[in-house]
Amino acid sequence: MPNRLTSKLARSMAGLGRNRKQGAMMLVDAVLLTFSVWGAYSLRFGILFEPNLEQWLLILAAPALSIPLFIPFGLYRSVVRYMGEHALWAIVKAVGFSSILWAFLAFMTSMTGQEGAPRSVPIIYALLAVILIGTSRFTARWLLWLPVRKQFSGRQVLIYGAGVSGRQLAAALQGGQDLFPAGFIDDDPDLFGKDLDGLRVYGESQLGDVIEKFDIHDVIVTLSSSSSLKRQAVVQLLEQYPVKVRILPAVAEIANGKHLVNMVREVDIGDLLGRDPVAADPALLGRNITGKIVLVTGAGGSIGSELCRQIAGLRPQLLVLLEASEHALYQIDKSLRALSVCDVVPCLGSVEDRSLVEKLLLKHGVQTIYHAAAHKHVPLVECNVAEGVLNNVFGSRTLATSALKHGVETFVLISTDKAVRPTNVMGATKRWAELVMQECAQKAMALGLGQRFCAVRFGNVLGSSGSVIPLFKEQISQGGPVTVTHEEVTRFFMSIHEAVELVIQAGSMAEGGEIFLLDMGEPVKIIDLARNMISLAGHEVRDAANPDGDIDIVVTGLRPGEKLYEELLIADEHAAETEHPKIMKALEPSPSDSVLEELLVRLQECIDGGDESAVRGLLMDVAG
The missing domain is CATH 3.40.50.720 (NAD(P)-binding Rossmann-like Domain)
Incomplete structure (x- = not known):
């Protein structure tokens, strides 16, 4: 039952138009920011905080100040499904800046003789806001990936190389209908476990588990700028697994027409005859x-x-x-x-x-x-x-x-x-x-x-x-x-x-x-x-x-x-x-x-x- 509800929610989210998705994200952020301020007060005083009128106004001022600031920081411009660490950094900067403004407002309120906020509250508020808003983004990304994973089950590929070429290839595949990237494989330990454009980077030691987990049949190597010895070593590594290995040529070679003929797909029956094969019995x-x-x-x-x-x-x-x-x-x-x-x-x-x-x-x-x-x-x-x-x-x-x-x-x-x-x-x-x-x-x-x-x-x-x-x-x-x-x-x-x-x-x-x-x-x-x-x-x-x-x-x-x-x-x-x-x-x-x-x-x-x-x-x- 929970899986069915999750799938239904994922389909509903994916079916929303871009403006509606942005509006929904703003509404969720407003609720989370309000909760973050109230939570900061509660943690500071160690009780379930009951604000007075002035404090309610301060609490409600947090989303009113923050959301207009979030827009120029790009928090509603990124496509959630392909969001990576860069989006988390944007959240930290946006929340940090808005927290400073909110702290200034709280200080000015206390200067007028009204009851404002203790000095530790803005700090706690900023931490809570980063955690909650970041979590909401990555939870939404996980939900949006669910129907995609099911749609491309058995047709997902791994990309070896998380550099510029690999990420460009991943973006191209994400926009297609035939194959879909399940993640990156790379030998750089600094990238292990990180998400790049919504795709996880795995180490070579995890290859077998990843191939089995995602039912991988194809691996595309994108080390066009590496030495031939390096590419040979990678291919030899991949040959140990039951996958088809493909090499992505260098962009300069493609532009010069060197690989154009070999990259042309086989002429399909539909291209020649304008008919589709009948499903087999x-x-x-x-x-x-x-x-x-x-x-x-x-x-x-x-x-x-x-x-x-x-x-x-x-x-x-x-x-x-x-x-x-x-x-x-x-x-x-x-x-x-x-x-x-x-x-x-x-x-x-x-x-x-x-x-x-x-x-x-x-x-x-x-x-x-x-x-x-x-x-x-x-x-x-x-x-x-x-x-x-x-x-x-x-x-x-x-x-x-x-x-x-x-x-x-x-x-x-x-x-x-x-x-x-x-x-x-x-x-x-x-x-x-x-x-x-x-x-x-x-x-x-x-x-x-x-x-x-x-x-x-x-x-x-x-x-x-x-x-x-x-x-x-x-x-x-x-x-x-x-x-x-x-x-x-x-x-x-x-x-x-x-x-x-x-x-x-x-x-x-x-x-x-x-x-x-x-x-x-x-x-x-x-x-x-x-x-x-x-x-x-x-x-x-x-x-x-x-x-x-x-x-x-x-x-x-x-x-x-x-x-x-x-x-x-x-x-x-x-x-x-x-x-x-x-x-x-x-x-x-x-x-x-x-x-x-x-x-x-x-x-x-x-x-x-x-x-x-x-x-x-x-x-x-x-x-x-």
């Missing part, structure tokens, strides 16, 4: 994950790593990571262990290795597989056809058939819009992977095994290794030019987080053989995306209309196998709605088991014979 998110043993292939890639992070948060019994890149596996394993939310088993290897795949499935009893491992860079796969086929087609076949053999409950293939009427090898290999998935689904249904195989098909993901976003950022940081293959090229885009969230939900709706399609919104022109990226980095496009601009956009021509636009469906009439508004499903035609098996044998023979043109031809004939 918790029941769909956890259906194939919570309490289950989950395997993610390609776990260190852009899609795979986000899959792992979201899966870990859904409390699986065990999360198995399969990744061919040692560095990528190390990074995602380290990231997941820092979260400490589930048991993780990292495995270095390829989906092409049947003995390894079957060993993993048997040893851990895998129940759900998310297959994100693939070679997906269109130009690279175009130049390395055999490797693309071995990994994307035969690797997928090895994994899917092993899953069927060892009783995996749910198999989800991560596919691409490039698999629809493909014009490049990468897209064709992903279409073959879909056919392999459908073959296993048909076998599972025919045998009544209850196993579910499906694919999820979507377009480009912002910030992924195959996206143009990293390329554009690199080109902009180097001063351009930004290269676009064609002025009319359009692509679908989605944030990594939303795409993965939808993939997990789509897999939960699988019955067998579906290809799920994610609603990617409206397609975006790549040349418009390039212009937006240049603008977000603080530059202007240099073209015929603006010859004095900063960065050129150069059209280089379509690459081999590149399409002007992508599609999500082979045939529009095959799409059907699901229980999720952003997910559709398609039951697309596929060859029979025997036909596909024959085609796979022929494909393997072409690879073994080193006939790249035959491999490419067979891929396109079947996928198209």
Whole structure:
């Protein structure tokens, strides 16, 4: 009950306008000053003092004299929520000056023969007034912070460095809506325990307790003027804790444009498409994950790593990571262990290795597989056809058939819009992977095994290794030019987080053989995306209309196998709605088991014979 009353009072105070807040502070000060004078008399005489008429007038004169003096001292100008020690010093000066005036008035009163005040009363009054008015300010500040603390619960950050840069950053964050400063960390013992602009300064030894108390996930280091050795020592200290560490560049470097591109946030889905992601359905998110043993292939890639992070948060019994890149596996394993939310088993290897795949499935009893491992860079796969086929087609076949053999409950293939009427090898290999998935689904249904195989098909993901976003950022940081293959090229885009969230939900709706399609919104022109990226980095496009601009956009021509636009469906009439508004499903035609098996044998023979043109031809004939 007290907590509810406190919260209600805090909301009422925060909702008052500035003039009303100032009026309320004046009224409270008048009451406290009156009480301070009466309290000074009572303490002086050791009784509950009963003033006479002249003494009542003296008591009431205290707020009448003081409040007009408090105004120029700034006691009603400071924002209480961000008040620090400077405000306490202002209170001491204002009360001290007003006490001197009140003592003079009391002395003049006694000179007229009226009963004034003993000499010790003004001193006691000044002390009481400082204590009560200071306490009222800091109590009000504590109350005003309550709703803010709750609003930003889990999104508070610590700022390392309580200097000018740190305090400027704190002020900027306090005015935002995403993150909020919980306090400062500093190595200066003179600052420990002090409040700066309403935020407490903590020592390095208190880091662990502060991180736990405020549920801190981010620490921003603001030691731009310190030596590199000092910053290195601070970063090493912070790496001991489960927090993300960021460095604030020096203001001069920002002004010179040195860090502008790296400081640009990832282009958000709302910036490109003007739509907001649909809230996830918790029941769909956890259906194939919570309490289950989950395997993610390609776990260190852009899609795979986000899959792992979201899966870990859904409390699986065990999360198995399969990744061919040692560095990528190390990074995602380290990231997941820092979260400490589930048991993780990292495995270095390829989906092409049947003995390894079957060993993993048997040893851990895998129940759900998310297959994100693939070679997906269109130009690279175009130049390395055999490797693309071995990994994307035969690797997928090895994994899917092993899953069927060892009783995996749910198999989800991560596919691409490039698999629809493909014009490049990468897209064709992903279409073959879909056919392999459908073959296993048909076998599972025919045998009544209850196993579910499906694919999820979507377009480009912002910030992924195959996206143009990293390329554009690199080109902009180097001063351009930004290269676009064609002025009319359009692509679908989605944030990594939303795409993965939808993939997990789509897999939960699988019955067998579906290809799920994610609603990617409206397609975006790549040349418009390039212009937006240049603008977000603080530059202007240099073209015929603006010859004095900063960065050129150069059209280089379509690459081999590149399409002007992508599609999500082979045939529009095959799409059907699901229980999720952003997910559709398609039951697309596929060859029979025997036909596909024959085609796979022929494909393997072409690879073994080193006939790249035959491999490419067979891929396109079947996928198209």
